[in-house]
Amino acid sequence: MRELSLDQLKTLIAIIDLGTFSAAAQALHLSQPTISLHISELEQRFDTPLLVRGGRRVTPTAAGLTLAEHGRKLLRDADEAIAAVGRQVAGVKGRVRLGASSGILVAQLPQVMETLGRQFPDIDVNVSITGSAETLQGLEQGTLDIGIVAMPQNPSKEITIRHWRTDPMMAFLPAAWQAPKIITPDWLADKALIFNEPSTHMYRLTMEWFAAAGYAPRAKIELNYTEAMKSLVAASYGAAILPLDTSDPTRPQPMLQLRPLRPALPRQIGIAHRPLSTLDGASRNFLAILEQFRQSPGSKKTLRTK
Incomplete structure (x- = not known):
């Protein structure tokens, strides 16, 4: 029947x-x-x-x-x-599952979310705080729709990754330290250091920067939350190498000194997603919002929306 x-x-x-x-x-x-x-x-x-x-x-x-x-x-x-x-x-309503690190979440995503809210108020973004490897795994398994990841990454037929931003890495120093205007590995290697966790791309970038000058320093503490690292620096616990928030480079950093590095150390960030043909309209519209904040390789300014 x-x-x-x-x-x-x-x-x-x-x-x-x-x-x-x-x-x-x-x-x-x-x-x-x-x-x-x-x-x-x-x-x-x-x-x-x-x-x-x-x-x-x-x-x-x-x-x-x-x-x-x-x-x-x-x-x-x-x-x-x-x-x-x-x-x-159609992309005017729906849910987007986004994977991004805590540093990206704090520094870059607020402006992105504000713009999304103005243009597509009925798109809900569900954010998971994940490292790059975990984000790519989530995309492959279908538990995430879009990811913001460190670059470079190994190529994949299933996942598209393209450059989004280039942020300069800076030395974050306690305000009380007597420091030169430009920080080199020679000067920083014997100081108390706060590193990202060894599993992160940021840790590898930092260690490669020291290694190129012949140093292999050990961190006083390792953790994977940018704002917590800045708080420890402000408390004079040690120095950290972190990306400058180029979405608002003039934002004050209380109790901190920021110094450029020599040699310069850029951090490349990419947008990762499955093929566009498999994404719904909400995810494609969120990608379009992210594109409004894209930096061309070599650009020093962030594209901003009014």
């Missing part, structure tokens, strides 16, 4: 509203035999008459009225579901 269908419910409601099988057939653009089949299947499904035939107008039984009442709710829910999916596909 066929299960209950929305088409059958639509037919029942049309007959009750319009009073005849022929009027319902005309309104629904169906043949009268199809209309009769829908009602016959419904009555077999519930093993009870749903309509009283005879006279000039077809009337519903008590069971028919009850089914029609619930059917109207189901049809409204179905219409809402279709509209919701349409809005999701």
Whole structure:
């Protein structure tokens, strides 16, 4: 026996509203035999008459009225579901699952989210704080839609990665330290240091910078939260090498000194996602917002929206 269908419910409601099988057939653009089949299947499904035939107008039984009442709710829910999916596909409403590090989340994403809220207020971004390797894994497994990752990364057929930003790495020093205007590995190697965790791209960048000058310093503490690292520097616990927030380079850093590095140490950031053909409209629109904040390679300024 066929299960209950929305088409059958639509037919029942049309007959009750319009009073005849022929009027319902005309309104629904169906043949009268199809209309009769829908009602016959419904009555077999519930093993009870749903309509009283005879006279000039077809009337519903008590069971028919009850089914029609619930059917109207189901049809409204179905219409809402279709509209919701349409809005999701169109990209004006929906959810985007984003993976990004805590540093990116604090420094770059607030402006992105503000712009997204103005242009697409019904797109909800669900942010997971993840490292680059974990982000790429989430994209491959389908648990994330978009990721912001450190570059370079190993190429993948399933994942597209393109340059988004280049942020200069800086020496973050306690305010009380007597420091030169430019920080070199020679000067910094024997100081108390606060590093990112060894599993991170930032740690590898920092260690490569020291190694190129012949140093392999050990950190006093290792952790993976940029703002916590800055707080420890401000408390004179040690120095850290961190990216400058180029989205707002003039933002004051209380109790800190910022010094450029020599040799310069840039951090490259990329946007990663699965093929565009597999992304819904909400994810594609979020990518377009991210693109508004993209830096061309070698650019020193952040593209900003007004």
